[in-house]
Amino acid sequence: MLSVITCLDDTAADRLVQEITWADHDIVARVDTAHELIAHMKVRDLDGVVVSATRRHLSLEVLAEADDAGIRLVAVASDDADRRYALSLGLFEVVDARAPWSEIELLLRGGVAVPRGAAAQRGAGSVIAVWGPAGAPGRTTVAIQLAAELAFRGKTVALVDADTYGGAVAPSLGMLDESPSFAAACRLASRDSLTLAELERIASRYTSPRAEFWILSGIGRASRWPELGADRVATVLGACRQWVDYVIVDTGFNLETDEEIASDMFAPRRNAATLAALRQADRVVAVGAADPIGLSRFLRAHVDLLEQVETAEISVVINRLRASSVGSNAQHQVQQTLRRFGGLDDAVFIPLDMAGVDAAVLAGKSISDAAPRSPVRTAIAHLVDVSILPPSAQGTSRKEARRAARLGHKGGPLQTLRARRLG
Incomplete structure (x- = not known):
């Protein structure tokens, strides 16, 4: 038996209340506004809430209270x-107002959850965090193209936007960003309801x-950053x-931890999502801009990055390389600058290609699709092949698999095929 509260408008209230009663569940309260709903959730021991998806009945405060209390919520x-x-x-648990109670009950009961703290149980997949200092050095562009190149090589990939200062992955790929799915995943994680099916x-x-x-x-609105807590991010x-196989995380720029000295030690931290992603990462791709200001920012922030990342490998990527800015x-x-002031060697350099990047943004596509001959794509493909993929996993794209099948009878080695493609 479930203990539920309903906060419904007239179009659904009578029918659903009757069906819930017939199914032998306990309706502990029937309320009419979001304010009343929050007050009841604070004092009741509940299994779930059924609420109308209107501004009168549903708000961010309702979702926050449900998360804090570990209550599953379904909107009608x-x-x-x-x-x-x-x-x-x-809120992604939304059903039609004519949906039967059985459909709502299924959502309220959830499924087999990914346990909280599952982030510590390293699975087969690898997490790659893409970070860069303030000043928009191109984190999102690099993150999207990394995901595209890994997927092109036959890997399963998830691109996660964990930037608490304003996510840009969805608009960069021409997608509506009014429904932040990473925030939804964090909400599910907070109440131990995150499953692979839910993802x-x-x-x-x-x-x-x-x-x-x-x-x-x-998140499209920066004010929603409290939804991305450190524990939630780690669990997701x-x-x-x-x-x-690969999780690419587009992080925020800020690595500051000064806020932790505040008197309220349990208050949410705006940079917690970035720091949690970096600490969970197997590899960090650190992106800097190839101009005097960008390099200065990168070298200063890189010192802070080293303090936050203990076990992950760090790949340095210098973006928008051009003679007009550095000679x-x-x-x-x-x-020379990286070696002298940062002790950094083996950086990957991405040439400036405004036409290719603009074409990708305009089309809402990856650079691989919008400008496949772009030097940006070539540089990031080199990073993937040399630094990220193990040698045994390289050259496994669908196109190369077909070519290998055609040429295999000639005994042509895979390395030769890849050399032809890159050459």
Whole structure:
């Protein structure tokens, strides 16, 4: 038997209350507003809440209280406007107002959950955090292209937008960002209801002839950052390890921990999502901009990064390399700067290609799809092949598999095939 509260408008209340009663469940309260609902959730021991997806009945405060109390919540939508409103709040458990109680009950009961703290149980998947300092050095562009290149090589990939200062993955790929699925996953994780089936239900899918990968989109409004707590982020990334081969996390820029000295030690921390992602990562791709200001910011922040990352390997990527900003022989100039002031060697350099990047953003696609001959794509493909994929996993794209099948009878080695493609 379930103990539930209903907060429904007239179109659904009478029918659902009757069906809940017939199913032998306990309705502990019937309320009419979000304010009343919050007051009852604070003092009641509940299994779930059924609420109409309207501003009168449902709010971010209701979702926050449900998360804190570990109460599962299902919204009932009378029309598309109601459904969009619930999705804009990050609530994905939404049913039609005519849906039978059995469908709502199934959502309230959830499923076999990924245990809280599952992030510590390292699965087969690998987490790669893409970080860079303030100043928009190109974190999102690199993260999207990393996901595309890994997917092109036949890997299952999830691209996670964990930037608490404003997610950009969804708009960069032409997707609506009013329904932040990463925030929804964090909410499910907070009440031990995150399953692999739930991840596939709430995630979006980027699909193209070259590559397909999952997307957990980020918050479109920066005010929603408290939803991305450190424990929640760690649990979601732990679940993603069990879900896909590679998890690419687009993080925020800020590594500051000064807020932790505040008097309220239990208050949420805005940078917690970034720090949690970096600490969970197997590899960090650190992105800097190839201009005097960008390099200065990168070198200062890189010191802070080393203090936060203990076990992950760090790959340095210098983006938008061009002679006009650093002088002739630009790559040599930047290499010397990195070596002298940061002790950094073996950076990957991405040339400036505004036309290719703009074409990708305009089309809402990865650079692989919008500008496959872009030097940006070539540089990131090199990073994937040399630093990320083990040698045995390289050259496994669908295109290469077909070529290998055609040429295999000639005894042509896989390395030769890959050399032809890259050459």
